[in-house]
Structures are given as C-alpha cells and as structure tokens.
Amino acid sequence: MLGQVHLKDHLFESRLITNRAILLLVAGGLLLSVLLIRLLYLQVVWHDHFTTLSEDNRVKLQPLPPNRGLIYDRNGILLAENLPSYRLEITPEQVDDMGATLSALEDIIEIRDIDRSRFEKLLARKPRFEAIPLRFHLNDEDVARFSVNRHRFPGVDITAGLARHYPQGPQAVHALGYVGRIDEKALQVLDSSNYRGTSHVGKNGIEKTYEELLHGKVGLQQVETTAQGRIIRILSRTPPVSGRNIYLTIDSRVQAVAEKAFGDYSGAAIAIDPNNGDVLAFVSLPTYDPNPFVNGIDYDDYAALRNNDKEPLFNRALRGQYPPGSTVKPFMGLAGLESGVTGIHSKTYCPGFYMLPGRDRKYRDWKRSGHGTVDLNIAITQSCDVYFYDLAQSMGIDGIHDYLQHFGFGKASGIDIQGELSGLLPSKDWKRSHRDQPWFPGETIITGIGQGFFLVTPIQLAAATAALANGGYMLQPQIVHAEQEADSEELLPHQPQLRETITIHEQQHWDHVITAMTDVVHSARGTARSIGKDSPYKIAGKTGTAQVFGLKEEEKYDAAAIAEKLRDHALFIAFAPIDDPKIAIAVIVENGGGGGSVAAPIARAIMDAYLNPAPS
Amino acid sequence: MSIAISSHREDASRRGWQYRLHIDAPLLFTLIATSALGLIVLYSAGGGDIELVERQHHRLGLAYTGMLVVAQFSPRLLQRLTPWLFVVGILFLFAVLVGGEASGGAQRWLNLYIVRFQPSEMMKLAVPMMVAWYFADTRLPPNRRQLLASAILIAVPMLMIAKQPDLGTALLIASAGFFVVFLAGLQWRLLTIFSILVTAAAPLIWHFMHDYQRQRVMTMLNPESDPLGSGYHIIQSKIAIGSGGLFGKGWMNGTQSQLDFLPERSTDFIFAVLGEEFGFFGIILLFALYTIIVVRGIMISIQAQDTFTRLLAGSLSMTFCVYFIVNTGMVTGLLPVVGLPLPMISYGGTSIVTLLAGFGILMSIQTHRKLLPT
16 A cells, blocks of 8 residues: 555545535435335326226126026927036146147047147137137046146146037937037127127027027126136126027927838828928938037038938928928818819719810829719829819819919928928919019919929928818927926916918818728728728828829830939828817928828827837 | 554554444444344235244355455455456356356356356445556546546457346446446536437337237236236336335235245345335335444545545446336336346345445445554
C-alpha cells in the first residue's frame, strides 16, 4: 500500500459513492412508482374487466346429454336399449413416451391398425390436453385387465358411456331403424342447442320418426374447470330429461315367426289388427343387423350390404311398390256390386280369354282352358281373370279409381314411419297429367286384375285388407302402441286413427265378398285351399300373382324355364277369424311364383303365431 | 496489525451480539419475513402441496446457513479472494459452453459429479466483486482506460451467459457490473453517450436474439396477438392480478392459480398468485419488505469504510432492486418475459443460495467495520 501511485481522496470518494447510491435509490423508487401505478390500473381501474375474464376462464357451461328412450315391443320385450360402453382414452399431455405407452398397451388390450391410425390422425389434430379415444367397446375382461395395470399408464383412462344396442339384431330392423353418429347433414336439421353433448341421432325407422320423443331434453351444468378442462366442482345443474320409452305395436314373437316363414325368399309381410290399426308384424326381407351402424360400419361391410343383389337395405314393406295382381279382385268385386255394375248372381262366360268388342287382342286368363260360366263367388274363389276383365271394362277406369281409393290405394297409408311411398292407383287424370297420354281401353282391362299401372305397397295392401275385415273402417296403420315417461310406470297409449269410413250400400254385398274370400281358403277349389284344410279358425283370403315381366299373347309362363329374378311375385292377403277378425295380413314373396303355394302358408304361419299363442 | 485485531474484538464486544455473530438484524429479520411470506404464497401456488414447501424450506435453511457463513468472512478476505473467484467463474462458464448440460432449451448447468450447479449464478456475485476490486485501489472517478477495462470485465461473462442463453441472468450481471461503475463515478457525459449507443445497438441486439426471445418481446408489445401461444402467460397473469383487486380473493382461493390457468405459477409467475390472492395490499406488503431490504443495503453501502465494500454493497443492493422490479415488471406486462424468478419468493434452489450469499456479504461489510474515533 505504500507503493500506491495514485493518491486517494477518501472523503471525496465516500461522498461520491454516497451521492451516487442515493441517486440509484431514487431511481429505484421511481421505477417502483411506475410499477405501483401499473398495479393500480390492473387491480383497481380495470378490476371489473379482469374479474369478468377470470370468471369466463373458470366457469364453463357443460351440456348433459339425456338418456335415449328405450324401445319395446307390445309385450315389453326390449328391442333397443342403452348399454354401458367403455372406451380407452389417452391424454397426450400426460404421456411422456407415446410410442412406449402404445406398445405396452398392446400387450393388454387388442389395438388394431385401424384403431391406431385413427388415433394418430386425432393426435395430430387435437390439443394435447384433450383425451383422444383409442379403443371403443371394451369388454369387461379388457376393462378388468386394464384396471389392474392402470398405475403403469399415466394419462390413459377408461371412460364409460352409453351406446345404443339392438338385442334382437336384424329382427324388424326396417321398422325399428337404427341410430348413427350425427353427421354434417343431420346437423343442419337438428336443434343444435338440444343436441349439445349428443353424439347419435336416429337415422332410420322408428329411431328417426320418433327422434324428438326418444332423444329427450339436454341438461346443463355450470362447472368450474381447470385450464385442462378437468371439472373441479359443479356450480349449478339443470338435469337432462330422458327421452320417452316407446312400446311398439309389433309382437316380437309373431315378427320372428313371420321372418322365419319366408325361408330364403325376399319379400314383405304386414300384419295389422283390424280393430285398431296396430301393426303386429312388419317384415321386409332380407334384413340386416343394425348394430354395426351405431358406431360407423366398416366401409367393406357397408359396400357388401349395398351391393347385395337382394337389397337388404331396401325397406320393401314401406317402399316396395308391386302390382297387386289378383289380390285386388275382392275389392273389384265389392266395387262392382256396390256400384251396381254387377250383381251377386250375375254370370260371365270365361272361355280362357277376353276380347274387347271390335278388337282382336286377346286378354288371357291364367287358366288357358277357361273357367266356363262363373259368378262373382267362383271368380274370386278360382281367381277367374275374364270375369274381372269384363267387370273392369264395364266400370271404366275412373269408376274403379273412385271406388278403390276409399281403401287407401294410391296414397300413403300414413303409418308413423318416415319414408313411405304412395303406390299408384291409375286414372284418366293421372295418365294425362303424369304421362301426358290419353287412357287406352286395354289398360282398364288389366287394371281389373291388378296389373298395368296399378302399384301397391305391402302396408297399403294390409291396411286395405284390414278395412275389408272390419267392415269398412279405414284405419291408419300405427307402429307405436304407447309412450312412457322415463321414470314412470304409466303407459300413454296412442289412439287409433280412423282415416275414412267406407259407405256400405248393402251389407250383403260385403258379406258376399267375404264369403267368397273364405271359400278361397276353405272350399275344395279355392286357390289357397292348402292352408285351409287343417285351420282351427276360419280364414278369408285371396291369392295373387304379379308379373315381373310381360308375356307375349301366346307365350306360356313356365316358372322353371325363367331366371329366378324374373319369376312372378307371389301375393296373398287374408284376415282371420272371419266372424271376429283379429288379424289382417298382406304377404308379398318376391319371385315366389304362386300366391297359393308360397305366400299363403307364410300368412297362415303368422296367423297361427298370433291367434294361437300357445302352439297346440 | 495486532492492535487492529484486538480493537476489532473490542468493538464487537462493545457493540453487542450482532457484531459478535456478524449478523445485521434489520436485514436478517426483513429477509426472514419475506421468505416466510414466500412460503405462504408458495403453498398456495403449489396447490397445497406441503412437500413442495418443505423442499423450499430446506433450501432456504441451506441458503440462510450459507449467508451466515459468508458473513463471517471479513471483507478483506473476500477482496483477496475476488480475482480467483472471477477467474474460476469464467473457466466454469467456458466449460458450460463447451460441455454443459442442457435443460429446457438452454445450456446452463455444469455437472461436477458432486453437485450440478450454474456457474452463471456464481458470476452474479463475482462480477460486481471483480469490478469493485478493480476500482478499490484506483482513484475515483475512473478514467477512460479504467472504464474500458471494467467494461470488458463485465461484458465477457455477460456475453458468455447470454449465449447459453440466459437473458435474465445476463441482464442481472450487466446491471450488477454497471452499478459498480456508476457508483464509482461514471461521468454523466459518458453515461449519456453509452445510453445512446445502447439504443442504437437495439436493432443489432434484435439480430442476435434467439427466436423465442424475439417472440417474448413481440408478445410483450401485444400479448393478445398470440393468446394461446406465447401471449398466454402474460394474458393469464394480468387476469390473475387484475381480478385480485384491492384485497385479493383470499389465500388458496385464486381461481387463476388454483385451476391451472396461470403457467409457471410456483416459479417465475408467483407474483401473480400473490396479486390474485392477496390483492393490491398484499403486493404493497411485499414491496415494503423489498424496499426495507434495498434501503438497508444502501445504508450499509453508505456506512462502509472503504471503496471496495462501498461499491460492492451498493451494487448488490441495487441488483436486488433490479431483480424484483424486472420480475414484477414482466409479470404485470410492462417488460418482456426474460425468465427471472421473484427473489425470496419463487420456488427454486440455486438463485436463492446466491441471493442470500450476497446478503451475507452485506452483513459481513456491516459487521466487520472498525469503530472510528469520533
């Protein structure tokens, strides 16, 4: 220190440093004041603004989706239920090594390539704090195995939800329909506020028609959440209102018998209670399992259904339009009697063909040799075409149209399932406005035996048969028997809907036609006598055959020689018992050939199932 | 010399326990009060995790012990050790740049196999000590050659740390060095020129900044531009503080903090938890404690008996002041997010040890003074 070159002025330096230190302190004080002013702004001036923001942050409105109503048959057998469904979800944020987690999970739970690729697609798109599903529909064993190993998988969770399930599988699927994931198209028509939180919507059948009833009302809860969306507590809650349960008019047991009775045939059958319009069986075959549709059917499986020649997805009962063939004859007969064009005892000679006066085109009877002299009873029992050619010619097309429309032909039956087609009851007006052509007399002739432009749907034919059975009450077929609030035992029945009461001029006309129909089944020469022989109850019926393709004038129909696809459709309408009708049926067997041999036994099986619940 | 030693013992006995134990009671009690407040806030910020508080408590115990040990070293000894400390620090920094361990995108840690530590923490003390050491025996105010030399002493470690990159610490070290130079009597004219140069160099600095650092500056200027990305921190911390109001939402009741909306709430953003749960008055309390600490430090500087201790005490106090102002400034959205913890409050080990070691030096300076004849 003695060698110090500079002379230090200690007093000066001490003063300098002191001054500077105080200056710094003042500067620090100034900065602190700036901070305090800033804090005053944040915490006092803008306090309300930030309070709102913090409330918005933490309080979220969360929808509580309602439970979908269940669907039962008329006897309380479950047709559509909600099963607990477990899915495996991963929250990426909480997973350190996704690859290792996935491969470790694979040892415990099967993960298909399709699961993995869907997961990876979502992983790239969704925020990291959101749970991403890896597997749906875990079974109990999977759940148990994962639960034991859960500690090894932070960020992996099993969540429970409800998934629609159809325990009867393919049975009555065309009536029941199914639910599917809400897609863009559905979003446009749905009330988006009521569907917050709902993932599925009815796509078809009852599930679609009664969507509003089945769905229920969404509930809401205000929750306090973390930034990750985890719920801390519930602030307020409006519970959801579950959808109503629906009891169908369908009798599951009868339905099963009906579907089985068709064997491998395609076709449709409708059974209606003529007393109230309840649809007891609603058959469209082939059918398919709706369960894969609930969570999205595989593309290949769907393509297989779509490309199937037999068109299982096609709802034949509602949308299949077939020529009624000879099943129209009882209605034609009634029309003739009631309009006075023919009488109970009027006779016509049937040489095996019919010719319009002054024309040389022959309209053939199905029986080449002819039926000889026939009255209405014989014409119905043996299904003589010539009698009805003549009757149709006498009534004229508009006469036929005006009477048959009372039985609901040509217009939708009004059944409470969406998508019904209306069939076609031709008239001069119709042809002029739709085809822009005049009506030709020959077209009237074939209308008399249910060919030509005339088209009916199975539901229409069944509804008309029911009206025949109950003495002229045209009831709207209905598929829903009753509704039920979710937490109630009480059934709220749907009332029968009478569409029209058909005027009867003479009761004996009606009785006469029904007698003829009874003879179809129970007389020795009736076309459906095969089902009448051993029947414990009396059946009234009428067979029919609808041509799929036209035969030339002189050509003979030979079933064996024609490809199955071009074979005639077999039809049969019936009701029983005749003195107190409880069931009316229309059966159409596509490419089945003869109405009496193929379609009638199916109708008999259905009636047996319904009328004799306990097989003898 | 023997007279000096005996007189020191005499002084100590005459002036009571503080001098015997080399403790400055006002500073110690204020520090303890501050860290107690810190533990309370930390308990809430950690969502009621008592283990977190215990770990921090242990660190504090270690740091306070370190502080008391440092206080026993006489300023003379510290002054003699300074060049060695500085050289070793520079070597460590070099080692970090060459072979340090990365953590969170920055390379700051040096693994000495016994302890993992950040040499940059050591430089927080070594740099002001070195500059003060350099000025200790020169005549003040420094001339231009001396200023240039001190600028190099500051700039070399600062740039090495900025390169890690650790902008916050680099800033603190630069401030610590600058305060020494300023206290030593940096000419106003030169200060003005220096300020102009720094302003002019801003575009250049921008050019050398990392993307994430640029992003932080951009975000500070307009946090709403990226509400889910880099603006998220600032938006959420402003909401937390602002919704706290005058009295706060109450301890453990801050929705922003308790429900995870506030990121890094135990560490760099813990000030927002304080603001949300204890309100403006809670902040005033913390600021009052900080102010007492800084003012006490400046008083120690003013009462110190030689240039080295005066410069060092003044610089350490003002660096602490910068420390908390930068943190609170960034949490309230006045400054860019540079990544500095809130001193004495934030969860974290290394920085609290350095911080309290610095206060140990202040206590040493205060309690090793000789009684001057009046």
